[in-house]
Amino acid sequence: MDFLTPLLGGMALLGDPMIWLAVAIGTVFGVVAGAMPGIGTTLAYGLVLPFTFVMPPEIGVAFLLAISVGVGYGNSIPAILMGIPGNPAAILTVIDGFALHKRGESGLALGISFVAALGGQIASILMFVLLVVPLMGLAYHFSFPEIFALYSFGIVALISLAGDSIVKGLMAAVLGISIGMVGLDPINMVTRLDFDLRELRSGIDQVAVVIGLLAIGELFRSARQVFLWEDVTKDSVGNRFPAWSRIRPAVPAMATGTVVGTLVGAIPGAGATTAAMISYQAAQVMSKKPEEFGHGSIEGIGANEAAQNASNSGELIPTLGLGIPVSGSMVLLLAALTVQGFVPGPLMVINAPELLFAAIAGLLAASILLLATGWSMARLMLKAVQLNRQVVLVLSLAMIVIGVYATNTRVFDVVVAMVAGCLGYVMLRYGYSTAVAALGVFLGGEFERSLRIGLNMNNNSFADFFSRPITLTILVCAIALLAIGMRKQMQTRHRIRAANESAGPTTEQNRTKT
Amino acid sequence: MDRRFDIMVALGFVALGLLIIWQATLIRSGMMRDPVGPRAAFYLCGGVLVAGGLLITLRHWLAMRAGRGRLADMEGTGDTEGHPASLKRPLLLIGCCLAYAALFQPLGYLLATPPFVLAALAALDQRRWVPNLAIALGFTLISYAVFAIGLGVRMPHGPLTAPFRALGWISL
Numbered sequence: 001m002d003f004l005t006p007l008l009g010g011m012a013l014l015g016d017p018m019i020w021l022a023v024a025i026g027t028v029f030g031v032v033a034g035a036m037p038g039i040g041t042t043l044a045y046g047l048v049l050p051f052t053f054v055m056p057p058e059i060g061v062a063f064l065l066a067i068s069v070g071v072g073y074g075n076s077i078p079a080i081l082m083g084i085p086g087n088p089a090a091i092l093t094v095i096d097g098f099a100l101h102k103r104g105e106s107g108l109a110l111g112i113s114f115v116a117a118l119g120g121q122i123a124s125i126l127m128f129v130l131l132v133v134p135l136m137g138l139a140y141h142f143s144f145p146e147i148f149a150l151y152s153f154g155i156v157a158l159i160s161l162a163g164d165s166i167v168k169g170l171m172a173a174v175l176g177i178s179i180g181m182v183g184l185d186p187i188n189m190v191t192r193l194d195f196d197l198r199e200l201r202s203g204i205d206q207v208a209v210v211i212g213l214l215a216i217g218e219l220f221r222s223a224r225q226v227f228l229w230e231d232v233t234k235d236s237v238g239n240r241f242p243a244w245s246r247i248r249p250a251v252p253a254m255a256t257g258t259v260v261g262t263l264v265g266a267i268p269g270a271g272a273t274t275a276a277m278i279s280y281q282a283a284q285v286m287s288k289k290p291e292e293f294g295h296g297s298i299e300g301i302g303a304n305e306a307a308q309n310a311s312n313s314g315e316l317i318p319t320l321g322l323g324i325p326v327s328g329s330m331v332l333l334l335a336a337l338t339v340q341g342f343v344p345g346p347l348m349v350i351n352a353p354e355l356l357f358a359a360i361a362g363l364l365a366a367s368i369l370l371l372a373t374g375w376s377m378a379r380l381m382l383k384a385v386q387l388n389r390q391v392v393l394v395l396s397l398a399m400i401v402i403g404v405y406a407t408n409t410r411v412f413d414v415v416v417a418m419v420a421g422c423l424g425y426v427m428l429r430y431g432y433s434t435a436v437a438a439l440g441v442f443l444g445g446e447f448e449r450s451l452r453i454g455l456n457m458n459n460n461s462f463a464d465f466f467s468r469p470i471t472l473t474i475l476v477c478a479i480a481l482l483a484i485g486m487r488k489q490m491q492t493r494h495r496i497r498a499a500n501e502s503a504g505p506t507t508e509q510n511r512t513k514t
Numbered sequence: 515m516d517r518r519f520d521i522m523v524a525l526g527f528v529a530l531g532l533l534i535i536w537q538a539t540l541i542r543s544g545m546m547r548d549p550v551g552p553r554a555a556f557y558l559c560g561g562v563l564v565a566g567g568l569l570i571t572l573r574h575w576l577a578m579r580a581g582r583g584r585l586a587d588m589e590g591t592g593d594t595e596g597h598p599a600s601l602k603r604p605l606l607l608i609g610c611c612l613a614y615a616a617l618f619q620p621l622g623y624l625l626a627t628p629p630f631v632l633a634a635l636a637a638l639d640q641r642r643w644v645p646n647l648a649i650a651l652g653f654t655l656i657s658y659a660v661f662a663i664g665l666g667v668r669m670p671h672g673p674l675t676a677p678f679r680a681l682g683w684i685s686l
């Protein structure tokens with residue numbers, strides 16, 4: 001496949017009115033979800049996942065990716081106008097955007113955010129295509145040992161980069177893998193860990209567990225506090241779109257954010273927040289006015305917003321190119337495709353290139369729709385923040401329950417999702433990454449299967465299995481990444497300890513607050 | 515973060531690891547032989563959970579013995595600042611959810627959902643009963659229309675099965 005084929009395929013899909021309808025609904029839903037603090041892409045995916053099961057796969061993919069684009073733009077609105085970050089990635093937008101808003105320059109902040117979000121999104125689609133096509137070419141060299149190595153790399157990378165504690169990350173991963181392996185043994189077909197329950201003989205439903213861990217766990221955590229979003233501040237937007245001459249100085253920062261966002265987004269566990277942080281720092285280093293960062297810098301907003309949106313395309317590179325989902329939302333995207341009968345892995349998109357075309361169509365169409373309607377939506381989205389937070393939480397929960405039930409029409413899956421939600425709540429509170437656990441659930445079965453079938457294919461010899469060049473290279477990279485993660489964690493520990501020692505008694509108060 | 519709670523969670527993972535190892539010993543070997551076998555992966559996963567849980571427990575225990583106090587830096591997701599948090603609410607909500615899951619089949623979707631929404635809203639300190647009832651009924655009817663009628667999902671109807679069948683609204 002050459003570089004033009006996916007682009008042309010994506011554009012050809014734009015001729016289908018159903019794609020436009022799905023993307024329009026997805027984009028509006030994404031903007032509304034993004035505008036509601038605490039509802040990020042993963043939770044938004046969790047809410048609508050059941051609807052994708054009845055859609056043709058390409059429309060489902062376009063629909064979900066349109067939601068990502070909408071969330072990326074929507075979360076900047078409360079960040080700028082109310083100082084509330086819709087999700088962690090928008091924290092830096094709050095710093096500069098809210099400062100501009102308080103100076104009476106809401107229009108400038110929203111305008112920069114609008115241009116950066118769309119520019120970053122559209123430019124990153126091209127980068128996505130440029131990077132995913134060579135990755136797909138590699139897939140022909142992948143057999144069971146290489147797939148095992150690849151899954152090991154994905155899980156190790158997520159453990160090393162996503163959380164504060166490697167031990168807790170590892171525990172989350174093996175918990176997920178254990179859940180993923182319940183059911184029939186891939187070689188002998190004997191049942192394993194089924195606790196004599198008929199429902200568990202063919203395994204635990206992955207979608208129910210993943211939604212429970214990622215979405216229900218987060219809703220339970222949010223239920224700890226009762227407040228209204230609109231209580232924080234009650235300002236309104238009354239400014240016009242800024243002139244191009246005011247936006248132009250932020251363009252280099254937006255370009256930096258786009259490149260950083262796409263590349264960092266492709267790294268497992270990094271995601272939009274890390275992409276936004278790195279591009280913000282890079283833009284500050286390159287800026288002629290670094291002193292403005294943190295006090296209403298348009299370059300800061302531009303870099304941050306472009307990076308967040310570009311990371312949507314970046315996350316798709318390993319997800320579609322190699323079949324390794326790099327974030328919670330990508331796990332859900334692949335879960336949706338699994339329900340449709342696709343097998344995640346390096347050959348998935350080669351066997352079904354329409355998924356790649358649909359991804360491009362979804363990102364492109366959502367960007368075009370936002371270009372046409374995004375500015376006027378900003379004003380409307382202020383109403384979303386006025387919704388009752390508690391009602392949104394409860395109805396989201398009810399929606400997820402009906403969605404999980406609808407997947408297989410089994411009440412048992414609802415119970416599984418609830419139990420996984422309780423587990424997810426505890427894990428979220430105590431630093432065990434639910435994204436890593438979800439990835440483990442999703443890859444666990446294939447992980448073991450590729451090891452054991454791979455060994456069978458290599459004369460049951462571990463030496464033959466692990467000495468294959470690509471397998472060895474990927475596993476060495478995984479070990480190196482684990483070492484980097486452990487070093488990073490030790491450095492962070494030393495820094496925190498040094499800070500605590502120098503801070504003295506006040507530290508105890510800070511700890512109590514957390 | 516209170517070290518004692520983190521220890522309790524870690525010990526919970528130790529117990530889970532031991533359960534996995536115990537259950538793995540009950541797996542039959544099967545006819546086919548391979549160097550890994552059907553139990554090894556579970557032994558490894560259970561072992562990591564046990565070892566990791568014990569390591570976290572030991573680390574906190576040593577820190578408390580060294581006089582660093584019961585409080586440690588937060589490793590998980592914290593609460594939004596400026597609003598009081600309570601464990602009671604998520605526990606009540608979890609209770610509502612488990613009761614909902616238990617009643618979903620015997621009562622059916624239409625009869626189980628409104629009480630669940632009302633109880634969950636009450637658990638989150640929303641006690642304006644009339645709007646809450648309107649939200650509960652509105653959500654139940656709209657979601658039923660979307661899933662059961664629009665998407666053709668076979669929802670449980672509980673005691674309403676016979677009257678709905680008599681009316682010809684459901685065929686099975």
